[in-house]
Amino acid sequence: MQFNDITLLISAVDPKQYPQDGLPEIVLSGRSNVGKSSLINTLLSRKALARTSSKPGKTQTLNFYQIEKQLIFVDVPGYGYAKVSKQQRERFGQIIETYLQTREVLQGAVLLVDARHEPTEDDFNMYNYLKYYDLPVLVVATKVDKIKRSQHNKQTKIIKQKLQFDPSDQFVFFSAETKVGHDEIWQWIKAHTQVDFVIKSVQ
Template sequence: MKVTSSEFVISAVGPKQYPEDGLHEIALVGRSNVGKSSLLNKMMNRKGLARISSRPGKTQTLNYFRVNQMLYFVDFPGYGYAKVAKSIKETWGKMIEGYLKNRQELRFVIQLVDIRHAPSKDDIAMYDWCKQIGIPTVVVATKGDKIARGRWLQHTKVIRQSLRLRGDDTIIIFSSETGQGKDELWGEILRRLRANDQEPEMDSQQEIPATVSNKTTE
């Protein structure tokens, strides 16, 4: 997809601050330092729009980024960072739970995992949580440039088995350095949004009908 406009809109701490224009929303979740900001910048063609922090766990809000006046990327706080205070983690948890369960504009979740490592307990818990709520998920294996291309299949197999990928959920290998996976991820986003638009009565907690089989990008 050609990105003609992208902008940061708001750092929201609750429903009263969420945009009210009814645009599709796609949530980005993942561990701290998994590369969410780098992915956002690459997808939006805006270097530095999503700030890359040297201090993991710094993001404490839902950060809204509007693209082409047609959708929002909603950047979640990174999970799994031990140095974040327990009270802050509890606040994050309530905010995230409320958003995932109640936000009608949410269409699906993009969950980022580091391709170099097996998914953590937090990664597995997040994926399972999305499945329990009924939210479709696209798994993006980041930092694809950090391992040899010939090992991609081996590593994505571990991710697939650890998360126990279900339904129409897909794995896409991504690199913010080389742009690997950018076009495919945009293609998957647009495919899912079109599927949603063709089912006007489907709410944000129902599964999007499968149109392609589960596959691993090579």
């Protein structure tokens, strides 16, 4: 899919800085180094719009990406990075909580977990946090190219059990390398935001 107009509107830490154009928003969350930047770059057909880093915990603000003046992705700080101070973790938590509590244009959440491993306690807490705010959630299991196809059913069961997965939500495997899951993620986003992008497979 080709996009002509993608803009990083603002990196915000306060509601006063949030965009006021009323466009539907999808929030993307996950632990540090789970592949959130790679997911955003793949979905938007860009190589370095969201900066990937070898240093987890780099995202420290809410980054608002406007897409074709129809939709906004909100990239939030990653969690679970041990070298982030307790004070900084609390600050990140407050930034995210304020956003979830106050943002009326928020239409759903994409939660990233690592397909190779059981979700962490932080993953479980974030999933339940999103559900507390009554948000539809798409759980995206990243780096699926790193596991064998024969392990997919086993890992799906492990992830869903650990998260206490709500059957009303959706689960999809994703790989930034092979682009598997790209189309399914976009279809979920379209269904929850009513944008009219034409989705073309990149696989």
